Amino acid sequence: ALTAGIVGLPNVGKSTLFNAITKAGALAANYPFATIEPNVGMVNVPDERLYVLSGMYNPKKTTPAVCEFTDIAGLVKGASKGEGLGNQFLGNIRNCDAILEVVRCFQDSNVTHVEGGVDPVRDAEIINLELILADLDSIQKRAAKLEKKAQSKVDDAPAEFAFLKRIEACLMAEEPVRTLSLSEQEEKYISGYQLLTAKPFMYVGNIKEDFIADPDSDPDYLKLKAYADKTGAKCIAISAEIESELAVLEDDEKNEFLADYGVTEPGLNKLVRATYDLLGYATYFTTGPDECRAWTFRKGMLAPECAGIIHSDFQRGFIRAETVAYNDLVKCGSMLKAKEAGLVRQEGKDYVVQDGDVMLFKFNV
Numbered sequence: 001a002l003t004a005g006i007v008g009l010p011n012v013g014k015s016t017l018f019n020a021i022t023k024a025g026a027l028a029a030n031y032p033f034a035t036i037e038p039n040v041g042m043v044n045v046p047d048e049r050l051y052v053l054s055g056m057y058n059p060k061k062t063t064p065a066v067c068e069f070t071d072i073a074g075l076v077k078g079a080s081k082g083e084g085l086g087n088q089f090l091g092n093i094r095n096c097d098a099i100l101e102v103v104r105c106f107q108d109s110n111v112t113h114v115e116g117g118v119d120p121v122r123d124a125e126i127i128n129l130e131l132i133l134a135d136l137d138s139i140q141k142r143a144a145k146l147e148k149k150a151q152s153k154v155d156d157a158p159a160e161f162a163f164l165k166r167i168e169a170c171l172m173a174e175e176p177v178r179t180l181s182l183s184e185q186e187e188k189y190i191s192g193y194q195l196l197t198a199k200p201f202m203y204v205g206n207i208k209e210d211f212i213a214d215p216d217s218d219p220d221y222l223k224l225k226a227y228a229d230k231t232g233a234k235c236i237a238i239s240a241e242i243e244s245e246l247a248v249l250e251d252d253e254k255n256e257f258l259a260d261y262g263v264t265e266p267g268l269n270k271l272v273r274a275t276y277d278l279l280g281y282a283t284y285f286t287t288g289p290d291e292c293r294a295w296t297f298r299k300g301m302l303a304p305e306c307a308g309i310i311h312s313d314f315q316r317g318f319i320r321a322e323t324v325a326y327n328d329l330v331k332c333g334s335m336l337k338a339k340e341a342g343l344v345r346q347e348g349k350d351y352v353v354q355d356g357d358v359m360l361f362k363f364n365v
């Protein structure tokens with residue numbers, strides 16, 4: 001499974017948030033074969049559609065999709081120079097498929113700030129720079145290796161070398177690589193480079209409880225949002241404090257607690273959905289009297305690949321997929337009525353599965 005790494009300066013609320021994630025953890029029973037490391041948290045993806053489908057089918061079991069988070073503690077200034085455990089942390093980030101950076105927006109004189117005072121843009125810039133320097137180092141090494149081949153015009157070496165130079169210029173201007181627009185060929189090159197600043201990136205502003213009903217009323221959060229926008233990253237707001245308190249409440253107490261803050265759902269729900277999207281994930285459903293289930297696939301996957309997520313036999317013997325869009329199924333009220341309305345399609349092996357598709361795979365054994 002793909003994983004989103006949580007990074008951030010010390011004392012910004014990473015552990016508080018990660019603990020809330022682990023406490024809200026997906027039932028391990030659904031994932032008997034997953035080895036869960038202590039720094040990995042799995043959370044059910046909150047998806048109202050699954051519960052609507054369950055309402056239609058009354059299955060014995062309802063199984064949500066999950067999203068995985070990895071806690072990468074200890075990224076500090078100087079990491080790119082291998083200071084402290086810098087290299088190890090950068091290596092851990094390299095293994096993640098998307099990066100979430102927790103940035104402190106909350107003011108609290110009881111919590112020390114390693115850089116002096118609350119300044120989310122400065123903090124974001126510190127980590128941005130470390131990641132940029134680490135990428136610059138690896139791009140320059142790569143360019144040095146390719147230079148001779150490029151000069152003697154071996155294969156496509158000149159084109160790739162020129163691309164490396166373009167990346168270098170981008171990084172020298174302190175811009176993350178994700179801000180570059182790439183050709184198809186460049187996408188291919190870059191997938192082999194494992195650049196940190198090319199990964200999907202999202203800022204998670206840890207704001208004070210008072211602002212949670214309307215995060216945009218927090219001026220520090222607004223500054224972070226503008227910075228995120230400029231650097232090609234997404235941005236959401238959360239209160240790690242609220243999430244950690246929620247984690248220990250009973251379900252019926254949760255709603256009341258949230259209502260007191262003027263919000264209708266836990267920030268964690270928002271975070272999980274945004275992360276799922278950041279990872280390039282989408283959901284298809286299977287339904288029936290035994291189980292209604294949400295399955296995770298990567299956007300762009302074809303029907304046989306999606307079948308293979310359930311079982312490799314489904315992919316090997318794939319014949320076709322009986323498919324109906326969630327909205328169509330719900331609008332009609334039952335599979336039978338959707339069929340009568342001609343909304344259930346027979347899709348073949350070239351079908352690109354869409355988010356919200358309800359699938360029934362037909363296969364040879």
Ligand code: GDP
Pocket residue numbers: 008009010011012013014015016017106107108111206207208209239240241242
């Ligand atoms: P980490 O070093 O980034 O993992 O930060 P921690 O999660 O350990 O948090 C550092 C300190 O800040 C702890 O004392 C937390 O209780 C406190 N803290 C974390 N999030 C919040 C928050 O949203 N509001 C307030 N007031 N304090 C917080």
